[in-house]
Amino acid sequence: MNGAITHIVDDDPAVRDALQWLLQSRGVPSRAWESAESFLAVASHDLCGCLLLDVRMPGMSGIELFDRLEALQCRLPVIFLTGHGDVPMAVQALKDGAFDFVEKPYDDNALVDKVLAATARDAKRSAREESILSVRQRLASLTQREQEVMRRILAGKLNKVIADELSIAMRTVEVHRSHVFEKMQVRSAVELSQMLALLGDGRED
Helix, strand or coil: CCEEEEEEEEHHHHHHHHHHHHHHHCCCCCCCCCCCCHHHHCCCCCCCEEEEECCCCCCHHHHHHHHHHHHHHCCCCCCEEECCCHHHHHHHHHHHCCCCCEEEECCCCHHHHHHHHHHHHHHHHHHHHHHHHHHHHHHHCCHHHHHHHHHHHHHHHHHHHHHHHHCHHHHHHHHHHHHHHHHHCCCCCHHHHHHHHHHHHHCCC
16 A cells, blocks of 8 residues: 555445546556545545545445545545536535546546646655755754754864854864764765755645
């Protein structure tokens, strides 16, 4: 379940089978679910890929599932499959963060292209989150003194100034600077600044 998978949620078994065959023909792994409730039981932040979601289903609707996934912070890009009468709901879902919607009957190639685009965006999001986690882990490895030196490095202060402000020898500052760069896996203050900028950039492209 941790690999990139296109999850198909539709109450019509013929539709599920047809979509799985279509995706398989383009080499896209998929898994089908007969109801919103069955998918919700396994939904988590860790899922990768995208979600093909029927708007109208018995029990929990696609729109209701979409709202529940948001509350669970399950960030799979959602492509709604809609009938003509469902378009206004799908448009609203787009405003609320859905990736796209496809009106039935859909063009096979166009649908798979949307799935591939959604999966690519999710892969980019996942890679960004892994990078952010890695940076946070490196920061956590710094001692308090190394963090103090790092903040002054980022402020562009020279070793002599840092030494004066912290009342330590300049050689000690040099050692701390070396440890900061080693632990953060950077070669310069510029690289360090660029790395830490990740923590403040949660934008989706």
